[in-house]
Amino acid sequence: MVPTLVDLGAGFPVATAGLITLTIWCPAAGASIWLRAVNELTGAIFEQEVTTDLPQAATFLAPRLFLNNGATAAAVAFECTGLYLETDF
DSSP: OOOOOOOOTTTTOOSSOOEEEEEEOOTTHHHHHTEEEEEEETEEEEEEEEEEOOOOSSSSSOOOOOOOOOOSSSOOOOOOOOOOOOOOO
16 A cells, blocks of 8 residues: 655644654544644644545554655664554454
């Protein structure tokens, strides 16, 4: 499955400092997933409902990270300060 890319807009340039909080949630067996990104440095907020390219209803929603710099085969960095998963089941 090829993911649908979402442009977060001018409030979310490539972050080399600061913190971006990403929240992803959906109701059990729901027909959509909600995304919320908060740039903790600038206060910019992006929120969107996604209804395409969704996994099957019985699939647990969990992060899968892929990083690149968009141009060449150079190193990229990712720092995660915490991860919290919750389920209604």
